[in-house]
Amino acid sequence: MKLSKESVLGLIAIATILLMSLIAPGFLSSNNINNLMFQLPEFGLIALGMMVVIITGGIDLSITYIAALSGVGAALMLVNGYPIFLAILVAVIFGLACGAFNGFIVSKIGVSPILVTIGTWVLFEGIILAITKGQSISGFSETYSLIGNGYYMGLFPLSMLIFAFFVLVTGVLLNKTGWGRNVYMYGSNDVATLFSGVRNNRVVMKVYLYAGLLAAISAIIMTSRYNSVKVDLGSSYLLQSVAASVLGGTKIEGGYGKVMGTVYAVIIFLTLSNGLNLLGVHRAIVDVFIGVILISVLTLNFFSDKIKQKKETTKASKVA
């Protein structure tokens, strides 16, 4: 049986977990497992948003600042005494608005995504600083903190359920809808989609909207978990989410990327850095380690794609 790229990653993720439970002291302690389970959703949601954008051949470097701005929106509602559902609604609206802004400039005006989102990164950061004056906003209600810290049936973290839901939704949207298919086709060749009557700008607009939505959901979980929000909310996830998408098999030039690949990559990232931390490895060395893994995987992917291409060519010419 031949395994897909994603199943191989899944096996590597399991192997990493097994390895860490053997060598890292306290990896399997309930405290540590909880820690991991609570980190996964916020990082995973950002990474999924990033992946969807990368499949179109773009990138969203403003994604964590969208999250931070959404978080600020929610926090302002909460500290001013509005009900939780309104706070969540505002966060989602902020996320969608930021995504729409990115999407509009990329799809309608046609500026390259990397430039647009570097611009909006600075823009959103500036807006947050103007609102918060660089201070953190904190002190939300007990109920709100349940979103990021609570358990379902006392066992399963609530945030994990939210994450699982969006994993499913993203998978269905990408693989089971016309929009999802067009995302892949556009990522492979946007000229051919245009010449096939696909409304390219709508496809791209929805991609940035969806990334904005996932950033907002992640922001809700993060603000609830940390019970505070600051301009750098989740900012460490920015480049990590690009790395996770690519490690998960997403093609940086667009046209390919699978939800489960990204999820496995996020698990591998988290397990590794957590395990190495427990082993007392210095933070900087952990980064070096992850960097090496990332580059090895990319090199490996490059060659395995080449081999696959060769095989298909042979197959085609043999049958023809």
Next chain:
Amino acid sequence: MSEYLLQMKNISKTFPGVKALDNVELEIKKGEVHALIGENGAGKSTLIKILAGVYTPDPGARFFFEGKEAEISKPLDATMKGISIIYQDLSLFPNLSVAENIYIGRDSHKKPWTKVKWNDIKKIANKALKELDMDIDASIPVEQLSIAQQQMVEIARALAFDSKLIVMDEPTSSLSAGEVEKLYNVIDKLKKQGISIIFISHKLKELFKVSDRFTVLRDGKFVGSYDAQDMTEPKLIQLMVGRNVTYEKNQATVEVGETIFKVNQLSKEGNFKDISFELRKGEVLGITGLVGSGRTELAQAIFGISTPDAGTIELYGKKLSIRNSAGAVKEGVAYIPEARQTQGLVLEQSVINNISLPIISKLKNKFRLTDRKQEVKLAEEYVKTLDIRPALPHLDAGNLSGGNQQKIVIAKWLSTKPKVIIFDEPTNGIDIGAKTEIHKLMRKLANEGIGVIMISSELPEILAVSDRILVMRHGRIAGELNVAEATQENIMHYALQGKSNGKAPTFVAESNQMSQGV
């Protein structure tokens, strides 16, 4: 010394699954123009890339240069021997000056900190340009030059390198008639200097005009080398295709029905002006004209890729307002683009995904999600009815041959149930077998009541497929002919001189702008 400048023997090249060249030879005499000919896929480019050192041939290949055994295993080997290749899509640096482009590559063996000798660069460039009688300022960037001038810069570069052999790959494909004449003069001049030239072209008339000898390749095999004076056009065609192929002129008298499609006074500044025509049920409407006469621009405006400035389009009496390609598809207008690999297909996606591309949002199951089963079934049906090979719809489209790729594009549009299909150079780069199939398919679609418009530069194809022919010139319709009255000559007459001029057509030199071959 040997009379041959270059001899290549026992040249074979195997790609994964394909033998592109099988024991081919090529012998070039000093100071001759040698035509290398064959159909698309015959192995011409592979042979040239081996000569250039870009591809390594299979073991057993032997090269002789000026009578001595030589080795060409990397591009530098070829350059050092004085072999220059001028590729069809020129390989200049657009933002560097003419002089820099001519000089480039000479300093590559020097240490990186060597001072650049700008005066030498200018001197060398001006000398080479002068030899070609080219009046170009060597200090302006290449991107400001016309294609013909850029080509001359490439030739100047070859001269400046003291080339003994210059390969020209389809050098006239984007030149105007006057520029072609100029190129011929330059070729004559090079010949007199004892420089050999390998000339690749699909235009037989032109080959007969410039070449001293021919080497014919067919399906990667060596057919033979011949002196030009012993050769005739029909004989050459027969050698190329291995059988006597001339298209039958379309004789069928179709019963034309109601008007399907009507274009009225359509104009777009700088592209086309006052285009009016009707398309009736059952007929194939051919549109021809020289490259740059506005045919593709017209088709893309109808399809909504660009917006016309004025005029109307009607489909079955209903006025269309098409603002983008999605709108065109919705109305039932399909366009099969000339650039199959970039505009027609998503090469790295499967045949299935390509066929369902325009209708994917409509293929829904009861949960309103994509119905993959129906999608695969649809693709399999088209693979079967259009005989797409290999019949593996899960394969990436890029793995199929040109003819089969074109069939995928056609299948994609048939899936939308179009009312009108515009084929833009539908058989460009497709082998003769698939060509005939596509011709038959267009006829069949017309018989089934779909409006078929075919744009083509290839006159035999136009005559073989169309019932009515529009000839475009400088963005206007210069003439309309029924196939019964049409000949290559009177089409060319319209294409070159327009309708007002009643004189007998004289276009021997110009006619090579349109393909006269198979």
